[in-house]
Amino acid sequence: MTQEFSAILIEWQKRHGRRDLPWQISNDPYAIWVSEIMLQQTQVVTVIPYYERFLSAFPNLEALASASLDDVLSLWSGLGYYSRARNLHKAAKMLSNLGKFPDSPEALSGLPGIGRSTAAAIAAFAFSRRAAILDGNVKRVFARFFGIEGHPGEKGVENRMWEKAESLLPESEIGCYTQALMDLGAGLCSRRNPDCAKCPLNSGCIARLSGRVHELPQPAPKKALPLRETTFLVLAREGRLLFERRPGKGIWAELLCFPELAQGQDLSVFDPSNTECLPSFTHAFTHFRLKIEAVLIETGKHREGIWLSMEEALASPIPNPVRKILGRIRQPFP
DNA sequence: GTCCGGGATA
């Protein structure tokens, strides 16, 4: 049974799995590492252009280790979860001093940004090490195939799934097997539209056999997201816009952002020659939603901060809402 | 517009 599970997946992967992704063309552990970090919490189609740009700018470990954090964050701009970029940069410096890329899951998981599952994926793809992954897609496959009740966020459920993951590992072709699990979870065994007819595991899938495919995995209880509001001040002067560096902790840490209007603060302190309200929109985070108002302020008054041209701003480490607002400002602005 | 999927860290 255990043998069969992996054998079926390996066979399926050879026929139907993806083998042409940019990071699959080599066994370069550096390239695989970068791809696995980008793929955390992020879909393949989103990652591909970022991965291409990143590898062009930093083709190897030394290039990344010697880069500035700002350059790394700039190439990460828009991808989200910026601590991934900071951890990647930090780990590159550590690895550069080490001189050798670790090849065991244990050593890899000691690096910043690499947890148990990511360590296993890198070890399997780059070094053919026999190690179990357990990402969100794989959890869904397991919940359905084994009919595991409870949502995967629960500790007990997750522990059971790790045990399954370890016990199902094949003796060989670990890379092929690992990719198969990922592809199956991301493709056929999707949350909303599972294509059970095409699934190589359908004959043994408990959810399928008991008609509970759409009930498993059980979703986590949902929390109502609080709504916060902010007003971005887009100060324009002599063809440049004013930015501030975000604090080192919290949302968008260390990225560049527009100054925010303080509570009760009046726009007149900026001595505006002209103001224009830009359309507001809502940006979603994990734990709250942020309603963003933006006001374009033409000012003659100098103010401390980082003044950038539009071109410079677009090449800077900025979060997506800032990029969105920049796209709405017609040029030239004063 | 709203909802949902997707790992690591302190």
Add this chain to the structure above:
DNA sequence: TATCCCGGAC
């Protein structure tokens, strides 16, 4: 446990 982002489906 709470915190950290965005794109795509609907």
